[in-house]
Structure formats: C-alpha cells, structure tokens
Amino acid sequence: MNNNRMMRWMKAKLTLSFVFSLMVFIIFLITVVITGVLFFLANFFGLLDENLTQGGIVLPIIVLIACIIIGTFISGFASRRMVKSVREFIEAIRRLAGGDFSTRLYLKNPPEYRILSENFNRMAEELGGIEILRTDFVNNFSHEFKTPIVSIKGFAEILKYDDLSKEERDEYLDIVIEESARLAALASNVLELSKIETQTILTDKQKVNVGEQIRQCVLLLTHKMEQKQLSLDPELHDYFASGNKELLNQVWLNLLDNAIKFTPENGTISIEMKRTAEALQILFRDNGKGIDPEAVPRIFDKFYQADTSHSTKGNGLGLTIVQRIVNLHGGTIVCESERGPAAGTTFIVTLPSET
Structure with a gap:
C-alpha cells in the first residue's frame, strides 16, 4: 500500500x-x-x-x-x-x-495533461447538452407554433361554408379566437424569455411587499379558480424582498396559474410564506396527480411539458421564465412532486430576505 x-x-x-x-x-x-x-x-x-x-x-x-x-x-x-x-x-x-460531441480525451500523465483531459471532457459534455437543448427547442417551438396555425387554417376554411348554423359558426369562431390568443401568448412568452435570458443585471430594484403582490395575483386569477370550484388556503404575510416588481409579479402569476391548471375540480391550492433572518420562502402547493420522478429534473426546460397528452393549456415556457427571474434575484426554485392521486406538486421559491 x-x-x-x-x-x-x-x-x-x-x-x-x-x-x-x-x-x-x-x-x-x-x-x-x-x-x-x-x-x-x-x-x-x-x-x-x-x-x-x-x-x-x-x-x-x-x-x-x-x-x-x-x-x-x-x-x-x-x-x-x-x-x-x-x-x-x-x-x-x-x-x-x-x-x-461524444469525443473524449483520456490523457493521464503528466498532471497538466490529465487536467486538460478533464476540462476538455467537461466542455464536450456541456456542448453536447446545449446541442440537445437547441434541437429540442427548435422542434418544440415549431410544434407549438404549427399546431394553432393549422387549427386556425382548418376552421377558417370551414367558416367559408354557407350551410353552417349560427351555433356552429360561433363555436368555430371561438376556437379561432382561442388559438389566436394561444399564439399571441406563445409569442409574448418567447419574447419575454429572450429578454430575460440576455439580462445579467437586475434593474429597477425596489423593496417589494411579496405578500401583497400574491394577494393581487389571487384576485386576478379568481375567475379561473371559480370555474374549477377550487379552494384556496393562503398563509400570506407582509414580508418584503428586494427586486424588480414587475418580474416578481410574473413569478407569482405563473406559479399560481400553473397550480390552477393542474389542480382537479374541487381541489385545493395552498400558498405558504416563511421567513428567516436571511431568506424568504414562498410555497405553492396543489393536490393534483403530481409529476413523474423522471420528469421533475426537466420541469424548467424550455417547452417541456410533463403532461405529454397536452390536455392542459400551456406552451412549456412559464416555468422557464420563472426560474430565470428567480435566479436573476439571487434566489432558487425547486419542484417537489410524486406521481399519484392527489399526490400534488410543490414549488418552493427562496429569495434573499428584506426586513
């Protein structure tokens, strides 16, 4: 030895x-x-x-x-x-x-060559991951844009028929309007994501009452919750954080809207706030069917949707935007979930605390 x-x-x-x-x-x-x-x-x-x-x-x-x-x-x-x-x-x-990008180096000696090999292999692995993300982004972006466009085109052609009843015509027009709104939302999200991805310095920082912001987001989304007859269990306090007010507002709207989408009818959404001397934690919890364990690590990827059936509305950009905004504020966001009836999903946002 x-x-x-x-x-x-x-x-x-x-x-x-x-x-x-x-x-x-x-x-x-x-x-x-x-x-x-x-x-x-x-x-x-x-x-x-x-x-x-x-x-x-x-x-x-x-x-x-x-x-x-x-x-x-x-x-x-x-x-x-x-x-x-x-x-x-x-x-x-x-x-x-x-x-x-599968290329690897295995030089052992002298130590400089070994370090060179390790750094080269790490670089190749990162580049390979970026290439996969780029390919997925292009494929998913094309799919998300193509689907509503094809739908609008199809129903627009049907609307040219003169023998349609008023009810049918109104139904098809509603679908066209809904798909147009989906395209507009997708374009807005892509532009917003592009803007915050190139942003490295947080601007317009101010002292923000996070509890009050979340209360306002609840009021904005009350109609959606009433449509599914959801119950809300809020534990909100007037805790403060330093950040961009508009960007933080997007975080709470996206997380609450996400919870509404995946909570079944007559379900419950809970919002909890905790504070320590150094950090502020905000938890958004639903009692939906949860997420598969293998899908959790990818939940913040661009265009990724854990619901492969696409039965819920969305374009897979909301959580990506949320994570980027939280990171800009020097915070973290994690997802905790298990698959199963009423297993639920919890998103935990941690931000630097402001007294």
Missing part, C-alpha cells in the same frame, strides 16, 4: 515542466554515453588515427558532430511519444469542432 501511495505521489509531482526538463537531461545523458562508448570502442579497436587523438582541434569537432547526429536521432525518437499526446488533443478538437 505504501508503494502505491508513493507512486501516486510521484505521479502528482511529475509536472509538465519537470517532465520536459527530465527528458532533455536523459537525451543529453544518453547522447554523451553513446558517443563516449563509440569513441572508446573505436579507440580500443584502433579505428582512430593516433594523430586525431593527439590533435587539439579535429577530435573535438568529430565528437561534436557525433553528438549532434546521435542527439538528433534520440530526440526525434523520444519526441514521438511526447508529440503523440498533442496530436491526440488536436484530433479531439478537430472532431469536436466538426460536431462530434
């Missing part, structure tokens, strides 16, 4: 500069030894002229030329192994630049 520990310690100490210095020394040493052995053998077998060995200039020149030739040969041979790692790195970069 001590030997293994010693080997690991020695590998850790073999830095790139030390390895290069060691290689130069070894090449020099081997060159001198080989040159000395060759001249010893040549002298032993009488291959050297006595005049050369006694001369003051010719012999050193011969020795120098021999050292250069032998040193060059040994350096060329030794550099092949050293350059091999560099070539592997160049080839990996070439493949990565070509779009092969």
Whole structure:
C-alpha cells in the first residue's frame, strides 16, 4: 500500500515542466554515453588515427558532430511519444469542432495533461447538452407554433361554408379566437424569455411587499379558480424582498396559474410564506396527480411539458421564465412532486430576505 501511495505521489509531482526538463537531461545523458562508448570502442579497436587523438582541434569537432547526429536521432525518437499526446488533443478538437460531441480525451500523465483531459471532457459534455437543448427547442417551438396555425387554417376554411348554423359558426369562431390568443401568448412568452435570458443585471430594484403582490395575483386569477370550484388556503404575510416588481409579479402569476391548471375540480391550492433572518420562502402547493420522478429534473426546460397528452393549456415556457427571474434575484426554485392521486406538486421559491 505504501508503494502505491508513493507512486501516486510521484505521479502528482511529475509536472509538465519537470517532465520536459527530465527528458532533455536523459537525451543529453544518453547522447554523451553513446558517443563516449563509440569513441572508446573505436579507440580500443584502433579505428582512430593516433594523430586525431593527439590533435587539439579535429577530435573535438568529430565528437561534436557525433553528438549532434546521435542527439538528433534520440530526440526525434523520444519526441514521438511526447508529440503523440498533442496530436491526440488536436484530433479531439478537430472532431469536436466538426460536431462530434461524444469525443473524449483520456490523457493521464503528466498532471497538466490529465487536467486538460478533464476540462476538455467537461466542455464536450456541456456542448453536447446545449446541442440537445437547441434541437429540442427548435422542434418544440415549431410544434407549438404549427399546431394553432393549422387549427386556425382548418376552421377558417370551414367558416367559408354557407350551410353552417349560427351555433356552429360561433363555436368555430371561438376556437379561432382561442388559438389566436394561444399564439399571441406563445409569442409574448418567447419574447419575454429572450429578454430575460440576455439580462445579467437586475434593474429597477425596489423593496417589494411579496405578500401583497400574491394577494393581487389571487384576485386576478379568481375567475379561473371559480370555474374549477377550487379552494384556496393562503398563509400570506407582509414580508418584503428586494427586486424588480414587475418580474416578481410574473413569478407569482405563473406559479399560481400553473397550480390552477393542474389542480382537479374541487381541489385545493395552498400558498405558504416563511421567513428567516436571511431568506424568504414562498410555497405553492396543489393536490393534483403530481409529476413523474423522471420528469421533475426537466420541469424548467424550455417547452417541456410533463403532461405529454397536452390536455392542459400551456406552451412549456412559464416555468422557464420563472426560474430565470428567480435566479436573476439571487434566489432558487425547486419542484417537489410524486406521481399519484392527489399526490400534488410543490414549488418552493427562496429569495434573499428584506426586513
């Protein structure tokens, strides 16, 4: 065990500069030894002229030329192994630049090469993830835009028929209006998400009464709750947070609207506020059927909808916007959920507290 520990310690100490210095020394040493052995053998077998060995200039020149030739040969041979790692790195970069995000490097020594491999592999993994997200975004965006457009086009063509009853015509017009509103909401959400994704500094910060904001959001969405005959169990307080009032308002509206969508009729939505010396927590909880455990980590992805049947209205951007706004405020948001009847879902927003 001590030997293994010693080997690991020695590998850790073999830095790139030390390895290069060691290689130069070894090449020099081997060159001198080989040159000395060759001249010893040549002298032993009488291959050297006595005049050369006694001369003051010719012999050193011969020795120098021999050292250069032998040193060059040994350096060329030794550099092949050293350059091999560099070539592997160049080839990996070439493949990565070509779009092969599965490319990985496994250089072990010296430590600088190992660190280089780890960072390269992490970069390749991140780029691969970004590419997957980009592809998903394009596919989902196209689908979300195409569906209402196809629906509007289809019902607009039907409305051209003269034999439609007034009830049918009104029904189809309502569908066209509803799908148009869905397109408008999607466009607004995409623009809002684009704006906050490029925003790195929170502007228009002020002291915001979070409890009062949530009360106003409840009033705005009262009609939706009444349509499903939902009960509200609020535990609100006049707690304050520092932030952008309009952006924070979007967070509460989105989370409450999300809870209304996924709470069954006659269900209950609870809102709870907690405060510590450093943080303010706001919990939105519904008693819907919950989310599959494998879907929870993706719940904040763009256009991702845990309800694959698309039976609930939405475009999968609301929670993405919420997470980005919360992050801009230096806070966090987590989702806790289990799949099952009345299992429910809880979103917990944590913000820096403001007294």
